[in-house]
Amino acid sequence: MAQLEDLKAHEKYNLLLCMVSGAYKGTIPGNEEFKELCDECTLGYFRSRRNKAAQHKHFELMRKADYIIGIVNEDSTTRGAEVQRSVFALKIDHDTIGIDEEGALKVEGVCAQKGSQEYEELVNKNTWHFTRSTRLGQPKLIERKN
Numbered sequence: 001m002a003q004l005e006d007l008k009a010h011e012k013y014n015l016l017l018c019m020v021s022g023a024y025k026g027t028i029p030g031n032e033e034f035k036e037l038c039d040e041c042t043l044g045y046f047r048s049r050r051n052k053a054a055q056h057k058h059f060e061l062m063r064k065a066d067y068i069i070g071i072v073n074e075d076s077t078t079r080g081a082e083v084q085r086s087v088f089a090l091k092i093d094h095d096t097i098g099i100d101e102e103g104a105l106k107v108e109g110v111c112a113q114k115g116s117q118e119y120e121e122l123v124n125k126n127t128w129h130f131t132r133s134t135r136l137g138q139p140k141l142i143e144r145k146n
Contacts (some may be wrong), residue, residue, distance in 0.1 A: 001121075004108070015142040016065035016092075020072045038072055038086040041111040046070070046090050047104055048139075054105035061141050062097050062107055069122055089122040098120075 037043040046068050048058060072086040089112040096108035112119040 003043055011145055013122075014064050014144050016061055016068045017142060018068060018070045018139045020070045025067070035069065035072075035086070038088045039069075041113045043086065043088050043090060043111050045106060045108045047106040053103040054099050058105045058139070059097065059098040061139055063094065064141055064143070066109070066144075067091055067112075067122055087123050088119055089119055100107065 010106055026040060034043075048054065068088075068090045070088050070090070072088070090107075090109040091112065092107055092109045096106075100106040
């Protein structure tokens with residue numbers, strides 16, 4: 001793992017940080033393969049909450065971001081704590097930003113492969129921000145530093 005001071009992801013990219021829950025276990029209809037796709041870095045899309053209409057502010061965040069960094073959590077049975085289960089870094093294809101058949105925001109892209117320098121930088125930077133945030137209920141845009 002790269003050291004925090006060596007990371008340059010925040011200088012190159014705008015990162016959209018998201019928490020993802022429930023879908024990891026395949027408990028949300030339509031997301032049965034989500035866990036496997038995340039673990040294998042073959043996730044080719046990101047869809048915000050199903051059954052929730054996309055809002056203008058979500059499109060604006062997506063247009064500004066270069067990568068979606070998602071931490072997938074599974075609720076722990078121990079004192080309500082959450083346990084990190086998987087992390088993905090999806091490079092956004094801005095030409096695919098739109099809505100799905102249910103009106104939820106959807107975008108396609110390509111996952112950074114685990115073990116690559118790109119993944120290490122993106123995931124480490126993501127983890128750094130999440131460890132300093134008590135809760136992240138909404139997607140958060142981390143803008144690149146010029």
